[in-house]
Every structure is written in structure tokens, then in C-alpha cells.
Amino acid sequence: MLRSLAGALIIGLTAPALGIYLVQRRLSLIGDGIGHVALTGVGVGLLLNQSPVVTAVIVSAIGAVGVELVRQRGRTSGDLALALLFYGGIAGGVVLVGLSTDSSNANLLQYLFGSLITTSTQDVVIIAGLGGAVLLAMLLLRPALFAVSNDEEYARVSGLPVRTLNLLMAVTTAVTVTIAMRTVGLLLVSAMMVVPVAAAQQVTRGFRTTMTAAMAIGVGAAVAGFVVSAEVNTAPGATIVLLALTVFVLLAIGSAVWRVRPRRSDESEPPDVVLHG
Amino acid sequence: MSIVRVSHAAVGYDGRHVLHDVSLDVEPGEVVAILGANGSGKSTLIRTLLRLVPLGGGEIDLFGVPQRRFKQWARIGYVPQRMGAGGGVPATVGEVVSSGRLARRGIFRPPRSADRTAVRDALRDVGLLDRIDDPVATLSGGQQQRTLIARALAGQPDLLILDEPTAGVDAASQEAFAATLQKFRAAGGTILLVAHELGPLAPLIDRAVVVHDGRIAHAGPVPEPAGHHAEPGHDHLHPHAAVPKPGICEWAPADRMAG
Numbered sequence: 001m002l003r004s005l006a007g008a009l010i011i012g013l014t015a016p017a018l019g020i021y022l023v024q025r026r027l028s029l030i031g032d033g034i035g036h037v038a039l040t041g042v043g044v045g046l047l048l049n050q051s052p053v054v055t056a057v058i059v060s061a062i063g064a065v066g067v068e069l070v071r072q073r074g075r076t077s078g079d080l081a082l083a084l085l086f087y088g089g090i091a092g093g094v095v096l097v098g099l100s101t102d103s104s105n106a107n108l109l110q111y112l113f114g115s116l117i118t119t120s121t122q123d124v125v126i127i128a129g130l131g132g133a134v135l136l137a138m139l140l141l142r143p144a145l146f147a148v149s150n151d152e153e154y155a156r157v158s159g160l161p162v163r164t165l166n167l168l169m170a171v172t173t174a175v176t177v178t179i180a181m182r183t184v185g186l187l188l189v190s191a192m193m194v195v196p197v198a199a200a201q202q203v204t205r206g207f208r209t210t211m212t213a214a215m216a217i218g219v220g221a222a223v224a225g226f227v228v229s230a231e232v233n234t235a236p237g238a239t240i241v242l243l244a245l246t247v248f249v250l251l252a253i254g255s256a257v258w259r260v261r262p263r264r265s266d267e268s269e270p271p272d273v274v275l276h277g
Numbered sequence: 278m279s280i281v282r283v284s285h286a287a288v289g290y291d292g293r294h295v296l297h298d299v300s301l302d303v304e305p306g307e308v309v310a311i312l313g314a315n316g317s318g319k320s321t322l323i324r325t326l327l328r329l330v331p332l333g334g335g336e337i338d339l340f341g342v343p344q345r346r347f348k349q350w351a352r353i354g355y356v357p358q359r360m361g362a363g364g365g366v367p368a369t370v371g372e373v374v375s376s377g378r379l380a381r382r383g384i385f386r387p388p389r390s391a392d393r394t395a396v397r398d399a400l401r402d403v404g405l406l407d408r409i410d411d412p413v414a415t416l417s418g419g420q421q422q423r424t425l426i427a428r429a430l431a432g433q434p435d436l437l438i439l440d441e442p443t444a445g446v447d448a449a450s451q452e453a454f455a456a457t458l459q460k461f462r463a464a465g466g467t468i469l470l471v472a473h474e475l476g477p478l479a480p481l482i483d484r485a486v487v488v489h490d491g492r493i494a495h496a497g498p499v500p501e502p503a504g505h506h507a508e509p510g511h512d513h514l515h516p517h518a519a520v521p522k523p524g525i526c527e528w529a530p531a532d533r534m535a536g
């Protein structure tokens with residue numbers, strides 16, 4: 001139980017730190033795209049009798065790099081590139097798994113779609129290590145990643161290694177999603193990359209505050225969702241995601257109401273208020 | 278040593294030749310304006326200088342170093358025509374201007390007080406210090422342009438390259454830029470700017486280079502606008518511009534152009 005909470009907390013903290021750059025580049029659905037390409041990776045692994053997890057990570061990294069290269073060339077939009085990734089991924093996975101000796105579809109699913117409930121100690125250790133590394137990288141490189149995501153041409157003129165940073169983002173996303181999805185499930189990791197960011201930016205004004213708020217919302221939703229799911233006996237991963245979405249809705253409504261609130265005009269100041277200086 | 282030396286540059290992309298045999302020198306402390314009608318290739322020229330567009334032929338030297346070996350990008354401050362489509366997430370004025378410091382300090386060093394001071398100084402120079410914590414999306418077009426100038430100035434460059442800084446910008450902001458650029462020049466900076474029309478920037482310009490059809494059509498003092506072109510705020514998008522004549526309408530008529 002505690003292991004599952006630990007897993008959720010780590011993802012709640014780390015996923016938004018990565019996801020904020022994906023949202024900025026309008027690649028919010030890439031988590032799912034990578035999950036599907038990972039299926040092909042599993043198929044490759046089963047076919048070649050290698051560890052399917054390792055091949056899944058490699059293939060999804062290649063897929064994410066492919067999406068990035070397509071996006072960079074500018075002729076195909078991000079969303080179309082993601083769609084190609086999705087469908088190619090599923091189709092590739094199904095075909096390859098069918099070709100391998102170990103050809104039951106159930107195997108495919110169990111290699112990839114873990115869930116929060118079945119988190120083992122080893123899983124927690126792995127995602128803690130992964131989460132720590134990703135968080136460190138995202139925070140260390142924040143100024144550079146922000147510059148690239150905010151104005152890629154200017155970043156290039158500044159001499160920043162734009163292509164390398166973009167590819168690094170692609171590979172980091174792929175590795176994070178593929179490894180985390182086995183422990184906490186694909187739904188949780190992809191949703192936590194973008195939903196807390198969407199919620200945070202309803203009320204924030206700048207990039208740094210958005211990132212901090214998104215991480216706070218991620219962790220908060222993870223804890224609260226976990227507790228609620230234990231009480232009500234629902235799937236913890238899905239409950240956490242629904243809670244994060246609820247935060248988004250509340251903040252969206254709240255900020256809209258705040259913006260149209262009647263403003264106090266000067267005439268409403270009581271006449272006996274004297275402002276000195 | 279010229280700050281910028283372009284020798285017989287040729288640029289083409291998408292199978293089209295955009296620039297042919299373009300040569301240009303910019304000396305330290307000069308303010309050079311690159312003028313031309315839309316589609317003349319003037320923006321391509323500076324984008325090629327900045328390595329955003331590959332050079333097809335010829336050579337470019339920056340600060341005496343061949344472009345392909347040039348590494349001191351912090352010495353160049355680039356002000357694009359508008360903010361990049363930064364997309365989904367908000368950013369404050371301060372955060373955008375801070376990205377101008379990255380060329381100076383490198384991507385692995387965390388920001389220090391010198392960086393913060395440079396950002397504030399740059400914002401003070403463009404008159405936006407009071408907006409430092411505001412989201413850039415809430416600024417007017419002219420204020421966003423001033424933010425981009427501040428971003429370029431924050432890196433403490435020796436050369437400022439501006440792409441159409443006054444396009445679509447209100448008159449008050451244009452006056453503000455002119456003052457900022459004047460200050461930059463007075464401190465020893467060099468300026469290269471692309472413009473469709475100069476407005477309040479005209480007194481600043483030492484030399485104008487007119488690009489037409491991918492070639493340099495005129496280099497020398499700023500051509501005097503003639504006739505209705507002399508009206509302030511006059512817009513050069515003429516219906517007959519579909520068939521460009523050499524020069525910009527009456528600005529540099531064919532009989533007055535150098536070979």
C-alpha cells in the first residue's frame with residue numbers, strides 16, 4: 001500500500017516537471033503515443049527473445065526521437081506526427097507479437113500496462129531513481145529548456161544546442177513513460193504530465209510559478225486521490241487522475257469568476273478615508 | 278575589423294534563389310539599415326547572418342571569424358519581428374528577458390546576481406521594469422517588441438540585429454525604441470536593422486542598403502522619401518507593388534542607383 005503511495009507521489013512530483021515542456025510544445029498527447037509505440041518495442045523483444053522492457057524503452061525512445069525530427073522539419077504538425085506514432089505503434093506491436101512464439105495478447109498487456117496496485121519494492125526503487133534523475137535534469141536545465149520551448153529560433157541564435165536539447169527531451173519522455181507505465185500504469189503517468197500543468201496555468205502568471213504549482217498539484221492529487229481510492233475502493237491511478245482534473249475544473253471556474261468580478265471603483269471609497277503621502 | 282562582412286553571399290531555399298551575390302560590411306559603431314520591399318530578401322539576409330538559413334555560396338565573417346567557426350553568439354543580440362509562438366504555458370516579462378542571458382553564462386550555470394542585474398538594467402532601458410512580473414501575453418504589441426529588445430540587450434551584446442522592429446508597433450513605442458537604440462549606439466554598440474520603413478529611426482541611421490530581388494540595389498545614405506512617401510506613418514504596401522520596380526518606388530529611382 002505504502003509502495004503504491006510512494007510510486008504515485010514520485011510520479012505526481014516528477015511528471016509535471018517534464019510535462020510542462022510537452023504542453024508548451026503542444027505535444028500533450030505524447031505520453032499515450034509513447035505507450036503505444038512501446039507495444040512495438042515489446043513485440044520486438046518477444047520476437048528476438050530479449051528483455052521486452054529494454055526493447056520497449058529503446059523502441060519508444062526511437063519513436064519519440066522520430067516525432068521530434070518530424071516536428072522539427074515543420075512539414076507535419078505535432079498532432080499528426082503523434083497520430084502516426086500511435087497507430088504505427090499498436091499495429092507494429094500486434095503484428096510482431098503475433099509473429100513471435102510467445103504469442104498471446106495477454107503477455108503484451110502484462111509487460112506494459114502495470115497498475116499502481118501491483119507496485120513492488122523493486123518498482124518503487126526503479127521509479128524513485130528514474131524520477132530523481134529526471135527531476136534533477138529538468139530543474140538543472142530549466143533555463144535552457146524554457147528558452148528553447150519559448151522561442152526556438154532565438155535559442156538557436158543564442159548558440160544553445162537546440163537540437164540536442166529537443167532530442168534529450170524526447171528520449172527522457174520516452175524513457176520516463178515506458179518505465180513508469182509498468183509500475184503506475186500508462187494512464188497515470190501520461191495524465192500527470194499534463195493535467196497538473198493545465199490546472200496550474202489557470203492561475204499562474206509565469207513559467208517558474210506554473211512549474212512549481214503543477215508539481216504541488218501533482219503531489220496533492222496523488223496523496224488525496226490515493227486516500228480517496230482507499231476509502232471508496234476505486235482504482236487508485238484513475239482516482240488520482242480524476243482528482244487532478246477536478247482541481248483543473250475548480251481553478252478554471254475560479255479564475256474565470258475572479259476575472260469578471262465587479263471591480264471597486266474609486267467612488268466607492270468612503271469619503272472619510274484619507275490617504276496620506 | 279568589420280563587425281560583419283558578407284562576401285558574395287548566395288542563399289536559396291525551397292529550390293528558389295533568394296539572395297544573389299550580396300556583399301555587405303558593417304563597421305564597429307555603425308547603424309546600418311537594410312531596406313527593401315516585401316519579398317526582396319532583406320529578412321533572409323539577416324537570417325542567413327544569424328545562421329537560421331544556410332548559406333548557399335560566398336562567405337560571412339562575424340567579428341573577423343568565419344561564420345561556421347563563430348562561437349561567441351553572446352556578442353550578437355537578435356530581436357526578431359515578433360515573439361516566437363511560445364505556446365501553451367505563460368511566461369513573465371522577466372523570464373523572457375532572462376533567456377537573453379543564456380548566451381552569456383552558458384546553459385549549465387544557474388542565474389546569479391549579475392544576471393538579475395542585467396535583466397533589470399535591460400528592462401529599465403526599454404522602460405518596462407514595472408512590468409517585469411507580468412505575463413507577456415498581457416502586453417501590447419509594442420511592449421512585447423520592447424521586451425524582445427530587452428531580451429537582446431540583457432546579453433550585453435556588441436552587435437544588435439533587429440528584424441523590422443517597428444512593424445505594427447504604435448508610434449510611442451517606436452519613439453521609445455529609437456531612444457533605446459541611440460543609447461546602445463552611444464555606448465559603442467553596432468546596429469544592423471531590417472526595416473520596411475524607418476519612421477522615428479531614420480535620424481539614427483548612418484547608412485542604408487537597399488535590397489531588391491535578392492541583390493543590393495543601393496548602398497549609401499538613407500534615400501529621401503519623396504512625394505506621398507514623406508507622410509509620417511505612410512504605409513508602403515502599394516497595390517502596384519505587385520510589379521516591383523528597382524528601388525522602393527520613388528525612394529531610389531532607377532536613374533540614381535549605383536551599378
